[in-house]
Amino acid sequence: MSIVDSIRADAADLLQTGRAKLVLGYRNRQGRRAPILLTDAAGADQLVYDAECRQNLAAYLRKPEVRQHFPVAVVAAPPAMRSLVMLAAESQIAADSVTVLAVGENEYHGALDLPATAQLLREKYANLALPEELLRRVREIAAMSEEERAAFWTEQFSKCTRCYACRSACPGCYCQWCISKRNVPQWISTADLPHGTYAWNITRAFHHAGRCTLCGACEAACPQGLPLMLLNAHVAECVEKEFGHKTGYDLAEKPLIGSWRTEDDDGFVR
């Protein structure tokens, strides 16, 4: 049975048996892939899956219209699976409220609960390789002179229009009151002037330190084409190197920022 057929079968089964009241998956819309929220087993054959299904559906789990249907099932590739594990670790979803229709690299792992998903990730997807091109550019920027780097980012951030599409696309951005919405005090100026855009983009990247699963949703969503994954990838590399921290593999994971070890790096302190 093909991956798609298996997904359809499991989705239908989950909805029929009531183990899921809603299935989050992909469908075709004018030849492009779009999310679908299935509540009726009959619609299961609308579900599709292929390489173009890149959107991280975990992001929908913060939406009331989805949450009211818990327990739900989500079609997820490894990065999205990690997002789901991360959300559970941060108590955003109860372990029993989500079933994962786990799609691996061209194989289907079946309908798994979150513990099983975490185990699958640890066993089969412990080191998901990032695109070579992305890593190459991270090195390239790291190798730049201070001035070059500054110029590069000043130019990049100047494109930001503060539309917050990155925020909406990210499963990790579940705060009802994002810091960017706060105005008393207004830590992050809303002006799309350098100081505002710097503050927002840096804060966004920092708030995902040790939480980002590198699914790429934010960069994909950015209408201005800001290379947000460069920041995410760099931070992810740092925290893995410094603290051996990899997000989304453990339901009991402690937050990176908010934990410590006496032997943490002290070299940068005077």
Add this chain to the structure above:
Amino acid sequence: MARVGVFICHCGENIARTVDVAAAAAAAAKFPGVVYSVDYKYMCSDPGQQLIRKAIADHKLTGAVVAACSPRMHENTFRRAAAAAGMNPYLLEMANVREHCAWVHSDRAAATAKAIDLIRVMVEKVKRNRSLKTITVPVEPTAVVIGGGIAGIQAALDIAAGGKQVVLIEKSPSLGGHMARLSETFPTLDCSQCILTPRMVEAANHPNITLMTSSEVESVGGFVGNFEVTVRRKARYVDPAKCTGCGECWSKCPSKNIPSEFDAGLSRRTAIYRASPQAVPNQPVIDAQHCLMLTKGRCGVCAKVCPRGAINFKDADELVKVKAGAIVLATGFELWDHSAYGEYGAGRIADVIDGFAFERLASASGPTAGEIRRPSDGAEPKTVVFVQCCGSRDEKVGVKYCSKICCMYTAKHAMLYAHKVHGGRAVVFYMDIRSAGKGYDEFVRRAIEKDGAEYIRGRVSKIYRRADGKITVRGTDTLAGMPVTVEADMVVLADAVTPRADAQKLARMLGVAYDADGFFSEAHPKLRPVETAVAGVYLAGACQAPKDIPESVSQASAAAAKVLGLFSKPKLEREPIVSHVNRITCAHCRACINACPYKAIEDFNILDRSGKVLRTVSNVNEGLCQGCGTCVSVCRSKSIDLDGFTDEQVYLQIAALEPVEAGAKTEGSS
């Protein structure tokens, strides 16, 4: 609309010399929200405080900034003044223009500009200060005393006498500590055990004192008034409820050759043993390392002979949790190990002993029943050399400080020796004689003049044992300017007094600071000598610095007084600097719960009328929160904030430093 008053202190000339206080006052007057600004010679003086109280009343101030010394100096003074004028004390802040400005800069223009900045920063902060009420937390009126030596016993007895409960924790099987091992005590030469044992018994029997021997502190949680101390009660293999201390067991125990800790290795003990005949509690314990039953699984003689069936080889460590309002540290000291001195035989010469060994030799209850006999062959030493400052005042190999008690006990040793070995020769090498104390110098003089101890001022350079058994002690007489060699039969080294090896571990558990030498640090060397920087934790005895018995006892009583003071009120007032969760915006990611050093944040269910859980959020327990604000930093949505240092306050303080024209509105300060 805020009505802030600014009060700039000259501190005599201290501030006014470098800061143009008049200009600063004029500048401050122009700050938005400032309705009154004045400079005065001594703000902390009575008229100065008068001035503040009057201004608060006259100008209906909603906030006040005193630009003067460090808040550590006078914040309380000024807040009291504000309170007296009917203003909430937490609406007054200080700008530190002395320690942080006037005293560290010389350029008047730059210093003035900086002072004005510092004042503006505090004005912006004070505008957003809220009236706070001091938090009261209940006090658990039980004290934990760690260490069962004379200091711990004294502290425990005094607290108990004050009618409060005490848990007295001693690592070894018996109370008494080092003092129980001493022969006689300077400067009166009364028998140590005669004066100590009654205290030990009293402590053991006191209705308010719970005695925990063979016990060690495992961990400490909580804070002043509400500590939770976890104690490891080590397996003793003897049921204290059944044991009568009859002695059948240790008289029959086959493994007899264990060097006695109590007798400094000069005698042997059995595997089931009491520290000494005067041990309190007077019940044996089994030393698991040497017990044949526990090591090899065969023997069990003690169990067979015990008439009460008190032996229990299955006994195991247990963890006991104790709730306490205060903790007294009385962990005492140990002696520096002179084997580090190669020139003194590197600890390999049997007849070169330390002070405790000599105490045991001189003690009527000691291995020699009070006769001075040298360890190697039990012969009576005709010449004994006493070497002071062994390890003390020696930065390179030993410790840099003076151990304080050695001059006195060495004089005592020389005296006891003279009394016990008639015609014996006592030679004392010393650097200086430090015998400050009531009757102390007279005591040393007596040792020299009446008991004929030969005092030689100079260091000993080499001690070695010749094949014929004689010990050659070589040194210099710096007064005569001559090298001296003494042929001795025994040498007593006055080893330096050092903190307990495991004291630092305990300090870290409690967050108590310790100095470079490992002694616990007092909160203030002169004015708070028995308190530590950690509220509710007090010091007694040699764990803080080398001390003799009278000093240890008086510090112990002082610590007890502090504890009783703390316990005198049922509740304890605390600074209301605690954090609060905004339940509407909290996303419940639990980062704060994970980060809080005091476990003060917990889950909180928001219920609907029917009691159904609508949402779960974080919630701060004010009693536990100590106000560090770590939770605020880990909260991405800023749904948790810290009173006294709110996000808005800090934001405005930073904004106040923006180099822009006056009146330029800063974002968010709406």
Add this chain to the structure above:
Amino acid sequence: MEKTETITENARTGFEPHIIAFVCNWCTYAGADLAGTSRLQYAPNVRIIKLPCTGRIDPLLVLKAFQGGADAVLVSGCHPGDCHYTSGNYHARRRWSVFGKLLAFAGIDGRRLYFSWVSAAEGQKFADLINSITKEVHAAGPFDRINPARRRA
């Protein structure tokens, strides 16, 4: 107002670094007090903002300082193991290690953000630290990357 006068004054006489220091109340603030009581002289370019603990010092504070035109920011607290709140500084240390690397990668290099442990006993260290930082920022020049507007003010 005096402030702007001194700034324009500096505009004439050349660049004077504007440095904001976020310090903890128990160690570094007290260390700065000690520098004062010991009358140690140091550069007048730093403005201290006191917080209870480095644990309370959020990266947002630093970003705000930069948005407000600070040329450099110093964050300083108790040495590891000495935190008055037992572990606030450990939390801070990890936070800063990540944030520092992020900033550096995003073009705000180490000459703008400094971290240090200064105990209540290290008045001399505090004075030396401020002097050396001021010197380094002098060399680095004004910081107008995040907020050109403010620098022009």
Add this chain to the structure above:
Amino acid sequence: MKSIGYYPGCALACSGIELDLSIRELSRLAEVELCEVADWNCCGASSAHSTGHDLAVALPYRVLALAEAQGLTEVLAPCASCFSRLKGTLVRLRRNPEMLEKMAGLTGRPCRNSVAVVNVLEYLNRLLKDGLAGKFTAPLKGVKVAAYYGCLLSRGEDIVEGDDAENPTGMEAAIRAAGCEVVPWNFATECCGGAFSLAKPEAVVELSAAILGDAEQAGAQMIVTGCPMCHSNLDMRQRAMSAAGRRTGSMPILYLSELLGLAAGIAPKAIGLDRHFTDAMSVAGRSA
């Protein structure tokens, strides 16, 4: 083949020639080339530092400068006095760069003070570590040895490193490697009379006699040392000792390198065992 700089100094050509011979033999066996510092001069021991401060530094400085110029990174100074002077100068110059410049001026030879100075114990221990022990064919089974360090091989902050000045043990491993037994005794760092050899021989006789006496009481059959000065005092003056009624009997005094040489089965004469004042050849008989 490994190599190391070599500074024999005056003693190794005369009174301490056994040290020179035995070290050269052992080095050959261990395949280490000894590169003598070309045009070396006196280290200034015992006279220079009581004559003039600058002179006392300048003499060893010149040697160090020559070695550096010769491209050496390490110099072995077997004589304890030479070692102490060279290493002492090295340490002093490290602490005091001005002095370094001054010396460059005085001697007209610039020097980065980059050469390390190695003493005889460090060198022999290194050979053993690098496998010399494996080549020992004739260990001296069960011979009781008192290890004698004297002052120059035990003292001097940062000069003698990695050993306890008051309770040195640097020779023990080597002595055991030679099959012997190290006896505990009291005078391992006692003064032998050292530089009073010529000025006050009677004092030297007294001090050295005390050392021999204590070794004997401790049951030692021989004393092993690393210092030519100590060696000559202990070895040469035994007759004077009995003459002065200080002690009777004779005790062989060996250099550590001689002991190791014997253990390695090198011919006694080749390491100069026959050149002692007090019979040492008898010791050779014990190795088999």
